[in-house]
Amino acid sequence: MTILIGLILVAGLVFGGFTMSGGKMEVLIHAVPFEGMMIGGAAVGSFIIANSLGQIKRTGKAFLKVFKGNKWKAKDYNDILSLMFELSRLYRTKGILALDSHVETPKESEIFQRYPRLLNDHFAVELITDSFRMLAMQFDDPYQTEDVINRKLKKHHHEALAPAHSIQTVADALPAIGIIVAVLGVIKTMGAINESPAVLGAMIGGALVGTFLGVFLAYCFVAPISGRLKQIEDEDASLYHVIRDIFVAMVAGHPPNICIEIGRGSIPTAMQPDFYAVEQAQKELTAAQQSAQPAQAA
Incomplete structure (x- = not known):
């Protein structure tokens, strides 16, 4: 939601201010389809050239994260502590x-099955199971x-x-691509040097739209998207750091309750559960395990 609000504010205030200051939208409206096609085509084409097919697919999926937000919510951090x-x-x-x-068959484990979102994350499950295997190896x-x-x-x-870096590379290239398009516009204008000043002015204005679009897209759209994606990945990585710190x-x-408290300290503040809530959850899990043992024995 915040990204949509930001995009609306950027577009509305930039073009609204341009119009209110006396700027004529006709020049932009006429030039944007052609300049945008050249800039967008060059940006997308260079992105395809610079990345493998797998990386392009990963970037497409990662791009959606910017709109969906963080993968891990407060409940997921509670779940990882309980698991x-x-x-x-x-x-x-x-x-x-x-x-x-x-450890060997986590998808069939009654413990893992109680936390389906964590079970569906391949890396989280692999990190936990591999770490327990390392405990069994008993390193010197x-x-x-x-x-x-x-x-x-x-x-x-x-x-x-990697997807955030790929998007940032496009953002870094867009201003230069805009200059290239503007130069093409100037070349076109020079080819029509015999036209009237009014025609030449419109053509020069159209050429400058290329520079404007390149800089505008780079710093108001693509770079912020790359930055937000990096922020999301950094925040989502915290769940794996919790697993590491507990291990x-x-x-x-350390006893289990101390290990969990150490892991709780690695959770981002906005997602961090209360100490007493975690303690209560541990008591409930312990009571459930103890009541299940006599039933299994019977």
């Missing part, structure tokens, strides 16, 4: 072997686990930001 509490408590009380069925240096997780996070974040705490030998 990691259940897994870490099982690990603490029954050992790594008790996690075998959950416990900090190696954190190093491996950090490298996975860095790789994933680099790939997630690091587990490696250090």
Whole structure:
């Protein structure tokens, strides 16, 4: 919603101010279709040249994120804390072997199935299951686990930001493309040098529209979209950092509730659940697990 409001404000105030100051929209209306076709065609064409088919598809999907907003909501952060509490408590009380069925077949795990949005995120599930496998390996240096997780996070974040970088490259190129189009307009004008001043003025004005469009699109539309996409990816990466911090705490030998509290501290402030709400959720999960054990034994 905010991006639509921003786009309306940019277009409305820029062109509204131009009209109110005495500018004639006729020149823009006449020139924009042709100048826009050249600028848009050059920008899209150069984008296609610079990227693989897979990257083009990823950028198209990422572009939609700008309108949809963040993938992870406050409930998802509550869910990741609850999921990691259940897994870490099982690990603490029954050992790594008790996690075998959950780690090897997470889609069939009753614990993972309680959190369908997290289960549908391939990287989150892979990060959790691979990290528990590393715990089973028992590295000589416990900090190696954190190093491996950090490298996975860095790789994933680099790939997630690739569409934003591709869009920013287009934004950087648009002013220069606008100048190219303006030069073509000047060349066309010079070819009609014998025309009347009124005709030449309109042609020069049309040529300058190319420079205007290039700069306007770059700094008022494309660059802000790239910046917003980067912001979304940075914020969504916080959920994976929560998983990492909980595992690091587990490696250090902290009890499950302390591990979860350390992970809670990594959640963005706007999404961060209250300490007492998390504590209550943990009590409810513990009570549910304890009541389920006698039923299973029977």
